[in-house]
Amino acid sequence: MLRAPFRIARGVRESVDVVVVEIDQDGVTGRGEGTPTARYGETPEGVFDQVGTAVDAVARGADRQALRMLMPPGAARNAIDCALWDLEARLAGAPYAPPVTGLVSARTISIDTPEAMGAAARAVADARLIKVKLAGDDPAARLRAVRANAPAATLVIDANEGWSIDLLAAMQDVLVECDVKLVEQPLPAAEDSALAGFVSRIPICADESCHVAADVAGLRDRYGFVNIKLDKTGGLTEALDLLATARGAGMGVMVGCMIGTSLAMAPALRVAAHADFADLDGPWWLREDRVGGLSFAEDGSIGAPSDDLWACRQGA
Incomplete structure (x- = not known):
């Protein structure tokens, strides 16, 4: 269960299901976690079944590279890949x-009313970085309410595919006025060709449009940043390849997350060590995280999880 409703342009969540994979060898256990995402056609049952299709291959010794050939990117492969790491x-x-x-x-x-979003911003006004979820309904009033109540924070916004190219153009002055540093996925992924040739005054980041390293080549004329999420890439292995490919293309990087526990965030710390922006507050939204999980200071600084949560937390 979540501590409060989580509203984005596509809808609202009050709870989240995760799938955990454990792989045992010689008395040692590796763990990984994935969050099924409806936007990509995933359900907890479907992800669980997909994990099951890889059990025999992993038991026969399939490694992380082989896994990328056996399974498509997504939450199931993410859980297995991170467990193998x-x-x-x-x-x-x-x-x-x-x-x-x-x-x-x-x-x-x-997303909420401007007044409620202003109050939410005031409650986290000491945060150094704030991500503001917006939809197509009066985003200017909501954004201004956040900025007025968190004047010192760095702001990025995320429309979750909820805008049109006309609204993006109309919002340019407001984005500059509110000193927004990044605009995440303003247009639907299927319609983002409209961004080619669009001159934005604020850098634009691909989220739903970017899953794996091979996507980068087709995004360079539309976006300046990519958002790397392990549940999209299908694990840390592909995420690190996407990081290298994006940097090689001269693009900026945000590392993000689905809502999940600290077991899902720990692998992403390896990417975050090299990212321009990190958005890993998924565990903060949970009423209860795993014992020994990440901690979050008032300014958003991340405290390390306990040593037994996940073994590969160090920067890549």
Whole structure:
């Protein structure tokens, strides 16, 4: 269950289901977690069944590279891939290491009335980075309410495919007025060709339009940033390839997350160590996280999880 309703342009969530994979070898266990996402046609049952299709291959020794050939990107492959990373590190006796010091995660403000979003911003006004969820309904009033109540925070906004190209154009002055640093996925992924040739005064980030490294080549004329989420890439292995490909293309990087526990966030810390923006507050939205999970200071600084949560937390 979530501590409060989480509203984005596509709808509202009050709870979240996750799928956890455990892989045992020689008395050692590796764990990984994935969050099924309806936007990509996933259900908890479907993801669980998809994990089952890979059990025999993993038991026969399929590694992370083979897994990318066996399964499509998504929550199921993410859970298995991260469990394999964890298992490999534990079998090798790899030392634990904290995430990069000073790593800051965005605090997310979900869609509500302007007054309620202003109040939410006031409650997290000490956060160094705030992500503002917006839809097509009067986004200017909502954004101004957040900025008025969090004057010092760095702001990024996320429309979750809820805008049109005309609304994006109309919002340019407001985005500059509110000193927004990044606009995430304003148009539906199927319609983002309209961004080619559009001159935005604020950098635009691909989220739903970007899943894996191979996507980057087709996005460079539309976006300046990509949002890397392990549940989209299908695991840390592909996420690190996407990071390298995006950087090689001269693009900026945000590392994001679905709502999930700290077991899902720990692998993403390896990407966050090299990202321009981090949005890993998924566990903060839960009423109860895993014991020993990430901590979040008032300014959004991330505290390392306990040593037994996941074995590969150090920067790549």
